[in-house]
Amino acid sequence: MFAKQRHRLALALFSGCLAMGCLLGAPAQSYDGELFVVCGLNPYGDNFLSLRTCGSTRCAEIMRLGPDTPLRTWEPYGDRGWRQVDILPYLDAPHGGRYPSGWVFERYICPVRY
Numbered sequence: 001m002f003a004k005q006r007h008r009l010a011l012a013l014f015s016g017c018l019a020m021g022c023l024l025g026a027p028a029q030s031y032d033g034e035l036f037v038v039c040g041l042n043p044y045g046d047n048f049l050s051l052r053t054c055g056s057t058r059c060a061e062i063m064r065l066g067p068d069t070p071l072r073t074w075e076p077y078g079d080r081g082w083r084q085v086d087i088l089p090y091l092d093a094p095h096g097g098r099y100p101s102g103w104v105f106e107r108y109i110c111p112v113r114y
Contacts, residue, residue: 034076036085038069039110049109051102055082062102063087071109078106085109 038049048064055078065071070088083106087099 033072033074035088035112036071036073036083036109037112038065038067038071038104038108040108041067043067049104051085051087051100051104053102055079055084055103059103062100065104070112071104081106083109 041047041049048066049069051062051065052059053062065087071085072088073083073085075084082103084101084103086101089099
């Protein structure tokens with residue numbers, strides 16, 4: 001009798017797990033990156049966001065990004081408040097046609113909504 005109850009319990013757990021999708025999860029989704037712009041800067045302060053070689057204020061500054069500079073991220077989440085980004089081409093780019101990559105403090109980037 002105990003074996004029958006155990007079998008029913010195992011079957012119920014398995015059925016519930018299937019219903020919730022824990023055994024047959026959704027197919028893996030690739031992350032295509034997200035578009036952001038530099039935002040939230042103080043126009044009466046420095047009014048720039050530092051692009052750095054790593055995610056820390058101790059890392060070297062590569063360049064200074066002004067408001068509305070377009071960026072692309074390749075990771076869905078930041079790392080301790082920092083986000084790795086690529087600078088996207090835009091008109092009147094101040095860096096002579098070079099579009100570097102680096103790290104920015106993610107508090108000052110906003111997602112582009114279509």
